[in-house]
Amino acid sequence: EPEVTQTPSHQVTQMGQEVILRCVPISNHLYFYWYRQILGQKVEFLVSFYNNEISEKSEIFDDQFSVERPDGSNFTLKIRSTKLEDSAMYFCASSEEQSTEAFFGQGTRLTVV
Amino acid sequence: RKEVEQDPGPFNVPEGATVAFNCTYSNSASQSFFWYRQDCRKEPKLLMSVYSSGNEDGRFTAQLNRASQYISLLIRDSKLSDSATYLCVVRTGNQFYFGTGTSLTVIP
16 A cells, blocks of 8 residues: 655654655655644644645744655655744645545654754 | 534444434535545545435435535444444535544444
8 A cells, every 4th residue: 555654763863954854755646735733732834846846834844844755755844943832743744635534654753852 | 614514422322323424514606525434544435425405325325415514424234343433524515525424433
């Protein structure tokens, strides 16, 4: 069964450092997303991406964040100058069409120390 | 106002019980509706999409009432393996909006 894969599963970084979280969406999917979930809180939308550009972003997704689809398979989230409050589980998701369900990767747990 | 609201629970029910979860959403323009389940420290996994006509998948039944902007999930004959957090998810535009989730524990 096709699945969304994310690497690494856990990333520890020092405050102020840059991190890149990587995702391989399901191959025939056209819509890609990043979400985050702070421990004990709800899943929060960060950004959606379609046709090689951001289609929507939340107020969380400020200038510190960027996304890229560097090739035909990878979808990355870059966080510049990480802060302690960026510690969370980051989920990548993809969907085939705009109205269909999204499938989530297993997440990257980011810990900023 | 929150986009999606759910009763956080927790719901603690005995094995074999029937349990119902409810959810409301605020944007009448929302297009698609889903229930996901999330186990502790894992990713959300699709349980089922929700349609206006109602749909059933084994022990699970989902209903959507667009007029009331209300979504429900019914679980019959609860199993221990049903213990998880159930997330009501609504698609509006290019975003999936998540409720805070309802925690279910099925007790032997």
